[in-house]
Structure formats: structure tokens, C-alpha cells
Amino acid sequence: MNNTALRSLKREIITVTLNPAIDQTISLSQLVPGALNLAHEIQCNPGGKGVNVACCLADFGERVSVTGLLGEDNSDSFVEMFRHKGINDRFLRVPGSTRTNIKLSDRSRNETTDINLPGIQVDAGMLDAVLWQFDALDAPVHVVLAGSLPIGLPQASYAHLIWQLKRRGACVLLDTSGAALEAALDVPAAAMPSCVKPNRHELEQLVGQALPTLELITAAARELQRLGIAKVVVSLGEQGALFVDAEHSLLASLPALAARSTVGAGDALVAGMVSAWNAGLDSEAIARRAVAFAAAKLTSIGPHLPDASSIGALASRVNIRQM
Template identity: 50%
Template sequence: MSARVVTVTLNPAIDQTVMLDALQLGAVNRAISARIDAGGKGVNVASCLADWGVETTATGLLGRANASVFETLFDAKHIDDRFLRLSGETRTNIKIVERDGTTTDVNLPGLKAKAGDLDAVSRTLGDLCAADRLVVLSGSLPAGLPEDSYVELLKIVAGKQARAVMDTSGAPLAAALKAPKSALPYAIKPNRHELETWAGRALNTPAELLAAAQQLRSLGIALVVISQGEHGALFVSAEGALQAQAPAIATSSTVGAGDAMVAGLTVALQGNADLETTARLATGFAAAKLGLPGPNLPDRRRVEALAAATRIKLHG
């Protein structure tokens, strides 16, 4: 069994997914199906890691009033639950998915956190961190926390000689990338749009994406992964740069594929895999998640088959 991974989710969500033939604005829409899942980026990562057999601890902030949805998931997948409970309800994200895969998100307001809540998570994280342990910091920040909240957590990870994998966007990402060099995340996985927001410019060509990734590497980040949806993902490290493209898969939904990619990336980092192996495994995780409801992976053979079938193109 590999070493335990810690995931941190400061702004989790209950995902309510509603399937429709086609969304008609201003009209009554009849759903084909609906489901409710514990969600939030770090929770999704923890769930996929648990499916792979990785011992996982999940921490962050949860509303006490509807925590049972998360507790059911953690119990079922033997995820160590170290979430801090706050008064109130965790937010709900409504995903309206049409048959052609078009997804409309309606994210409801959630908990308002306080500085003391972040301090409590920080103390928990400090207790959980150990040398060489991987810590996944994922998702947005709840109302009430400053934009640089992740910097405090990154300093704790670095102080314990652990490695952080980060997947956030906007102001929290920009703030994290201004952290002291010693506290920068080991790996990050923005998508192209998130990277464009950080860079302040369009990144329309492979060369432009690679230049932005190399700019991040120059800050001191060991591994930069840029997900590009149907166009695959760019992986850049000291070993070089390569583009990974999963085999074509018919699917009605891409929900959760990015979080699955982070889980696969984390598994590869646990094993100190080379860049090509990392790209294949991360891409295999993401492809295997496509169309699968909830924060779940299929069986290991399916993931491994997709990883093996991933096409790799070297840059330079």
C-alpha cells in the first residue's frame, strides 16, 4: 500500500446532477434522471484515489447540517474524515447536463468561513503532514477567507517537507504563485482558460501554452500540467515537455475529469514516475472518468488500458 495522501477542500459542495434531453430556457423542463453526490474538487480527488486503493485523508470545511452526504461517501470508501464542521449547510452545485453533453452549472452560495476556521484546518494539516507526503489543495475558497489563504497551507506543507499538488484558479491561484519559492506547490494543474487568466493573455497555440508553462516552471514549480479538454493535456517538467491525448471516447459528460486527472497525477508522483508514465496515468484517470456518474473511477483494468492507449507527442 502506498503512503497516505491528504486532500484539502476548503469549499466543498453537494453536486446535484440533473439529466435533460435539452434545456429550454423559460420553460418547464422534465428531467430524465437526477442524482446527488458529495463533491468539491478535493473530495472528488480523494474519492478517485480511494477507488485506486490509495489510503487517503480528507480535510477542509463542511457544513454540519448536511454533512451526512459526505460522511456516507467517506465511510463507503474508507476515507479518513478530518473535516472541520461549521454551523450551517455546505453549498449545493446544480449541474444540468443535456444529452449532447452540454453542461450548465448553477452554484448556490455556501458557508461563510472565518479566519479561525482556516487556522483550525491549518493545525489539522500540520498534524497530517509528513516528509515526502503528498497534499492535494483543490478548489475555490469560501466566502470570508482571503485570496491568499492557500499560501498559509502551502507554508505548512513545505515546513513539513511534504509536496503540494494544487488545482485552483483565479485570485487564489495568482496568490499561491506569489508564495515564497520554498512554499510553492510542487505541481499544478490549471486548464487553459485558468492559465490564460493568470497570464493575462490568450494562449491559442501549442508554443504559447508551452511558453506559459515554462514561465511557471521558472518560478520553481517542478511539474506543470495544462489540461485542454478534448485536445489533451500538456505536461512540462525538468525532463522536458510532452502532449498527451486520450483515445476518443463517446460521452455525454466531462464532469469530474479534471479532478480525476489530479488523482492520477498524484498516484504517479507517489511512485516517482517519469514524465511519460505520469502523463499516461493522469490522462488514463481523466478518460476513465468520462461519462461515469459521481466521483468514481471504473475498475483498474479500464484505467490502465486507457493509459496505455494514450498518444504521446514530444515537444522539441
């Protein structure tokens, strides 16, 4: 059976990106603010958090669809990438151009400086148009809502989507930050997302205090889980990621790898997690695959992963620690 036939047998995963972007990654030997900086290379890739998640899923052989709001004036690169990776394109086209985000990759520090430009302005009614995409599909098992909100959508937009998607039987993973995350969690337990994935800084913003130790991070994640969120995952950069559910608090990590770019590592983590969750794997296997996806993403620029055997090799090396 070929890869296309195998993919058709899998349960579909859908990602929603309301504010996509074209990621322009500029590689530098060293970023010196206020000085002339000479670039080694530049790459442009269609992106946005949900798009990145979908691309990683497709590279791993998952059956995946993308939807959200895409500027009609410069959608060609997105269309070509979706075609190349076998991703089902259900994006709604809206007037205007999708924004460009600039990523300055400093090779000397293995750090990336992000300059995110404002996106297109949309009408709040577009949110219901996105939901209509789900009425035309079989009930999805897992939906990933990821990224910022475009100008024109209220901060409670994700809260509205989560409630409506859960009514349709979906497990919803949310990866956003700031006011949009706060609004999505200011709801009754029945309307909570099935999973959230803040990084350490986003979690600190959410709880309103610094979390300098793993013990404090674990406690904060556990409090979120008790609100009615089945899984809370906190990405911790080189320390790995913390996975908290009703039964476990697991810290999963790999030794530091040489990174071409850190852009999209968190999105790859989400992709690995939802892939394993969709496959019905246990908590430890979910953590292993998620961290392996994130580590593999560090080796390339753009929303791409190596082959599944490379992911499996990394997953076998992941260290799991019970917190």
C-alpha cells in the same frame, strides 16, 4: 493479502477542500435556455474538487485522507461516502450547511453547464485549524489543495497553507483559479506549490492573454515552471493535457470517448497525476495515468472510477507527444 492490507502499506495522500459542495447533476437531452427543459435523471453526490480527487484515489486503491471545512447540518452524505470508499475523514465541522452546485448535463453536445451557489461563511482563523490536522499526522508525501475559497477566507489562504505544508515536508499540488491562484503564485520560489493544474481558460486568466495554440500554451506553462513550480499541468478538454517539468513538455491525449458527464474530469486528472507521482513514476507514466483517470471519469456521473484494470487499459492507449 487483501485490498485493505495493501492500501495500509501505501504512502498516504491528503486532499484539502475548503469549500465543498453537494453536486446535483441533472441530465437533459438538450439544454435550451429560456425554455421548459425536461430532465431524464438527477443524481446528487457529495463533492468539491478535493473530495472528488480523494474519491478517485480511493477507487484506485490509494490510501487517502480528506480534510477541510464541512457544514455540520448536511454532512451525512459525505460521511457515508467516505465510509463506503474507505477514506479517512478529517474534515472540520463548521456551523451551517454545505452548498449545493447544480450541473446541467446536455447529452446532445456532451457539455455541462455549472451553477455554483455560494458556500458557508467561515472565520479566517479556521485556516490554522485545518493546519492543525497535519500536526497530528505523520508528514504526508503529497497534499492536494483544490477548489474555491469559502466566504470569510482571504485570497492568500492557499499561499499560507502551501508555505506551512512545505515546511512540514509535503509536496503540494494546487488546483484553483482566479484571485486565489494569483495570490498563491505571488510568492518567492521557495513558497511555490510543487505543482499547479490550471485548465486553458484559467491559464489565460493568469497570464492575461489568449492562448489559442498549443505552442503558446506550452510557452506559458514553461514560464510558470521557471518560477519555481516543479510541475505544471494544463488540462485541455478533448485535446488531453499538457505536462511540463524541468526536462519535458508532453502532450498526452486519448481519442474522444462518449461522455455521460464531464463534471469532475479535471479532478480525476489530478487524482491520476498525484497517484503516479506518489508512486515515483516517470514523467510519461504520470501523464498516461492522469489522462486515463480523466477519460475513465467521463463514463460515470459522480466521483467514481472503474476498476484498476480498466484504467490500465486506457493508460496503454494514451498518445504521448513531445512539445
